[in-house]
Amino acid sequence: MGSFPPNGYGLYDMTRNVAEWVHDWYAATTYESGRRESPRGPWHGSFKVIRGGGWHTGPYGSRVCYRSGRKSNWVDFNIGFRCARSQGVSAALRVEEVILSDGVNAALEEYERMRARPPGEYDFDPFELNEMGYRLVAAERVRDARAVFERIVAAYPDSFNAHDSLAEACALLGDRQPAIAEYRRAIELHPRCRTSHEGLQKLEAEEPSR
Numbered sequence: 001m002g003s004f005p006p007n008g009y010g011l012y013d014m015t016r017n018v019a020e021w022v023h024d025w026y027a028a029t030t031y032e033s034g035r036r037e038s039p040r041g042p043w044h045g046s047f048k049v050i051r052g053g054g055w056h057t058g059p060y061g062s063r064v065c066y067r068s069g070r071k072s073n074w075v076d077f078n079i080g081f082r083c084a085r086s087q088g089v090s091a092a093l094r095v096e097e098v099i100l101s102d103g104v105n106a107a108l109e110e111y112e113r114m115r116a117r118p119p120g121e122y123d124f125d126p127f128e129l130n131e132m133g134y135r136l137v138a139a140e141r142v143r144d145a146r147a148v149f150e151r152i153v154a155a156y157p158d159s160f161n162a163h164d165s166l167a168e169a170c171a172l173l174g175d176r177q178p179a180i181a182e183y184r185r186a187i188e189l190h191p192r193c194r195t196s197h198e199g200l201q202k203l204e205a206e207e208p209s210r
Contacts, residue, residue, distance in 0.1 A: 026069025
């Protein structure tokens with residue numbers, strides 16, 4: 001670390017070695033969401049994001065802002081990754097572990113116990129918790145996912161992303177009115193949230209079940 005002076009953000013060694021894999025899925029429209037701080041990519045896709053440049057990258061691709069995408073099994077001498085450590089144990093992974101072994105009720109009890117522990121012991125990354133919820137959706141455990149999203153909304157009531165995710169789970173379960181309410185709240189918090197607008201328009205266009 002510190003082989004060269006820091007860049008304009010105070011970060012060391014962000015370019016020159018290898019371009020780095022990023023956790024997000026790649027989408028060309030990610031920055032059109034309007035989110036200025038730490039914009040997130042889609043929840044699934046065909047390509048993972050690569051940021052920065054490596055020793056074999058030209059000047060254009062060596063900029064800190066440069067991003068592209070590759071298949072997650074892509075092997076390249078110019079692409080690697082950066083190791084990082086969370087401040088505490090991942091709360092999302094622990095909750096998911098308990099859901100799979102003992103069910104969602106036991107997992108939510110464990111979540112509350114973790115919340116009561118001293119600060120820093122567990123890492124309650126809202127995006128990581130949200131992604132865990134979407135893994136439950138993908139596994140067709142939507143009711144479990146809804147319970148997780150409800151906890152995220154309670155912990156982060158000003159997060160448009162949390163309300164958008166809860167709305168989607170409600171919609172998948174056929175709970176139309178709660179879904180509409182959550183989509184509207186997400187739009188209040190982030191008027192340019194495309195997925196919330198699309199979800200709300202779809203629900204409002206549908207006739208209520210009789």
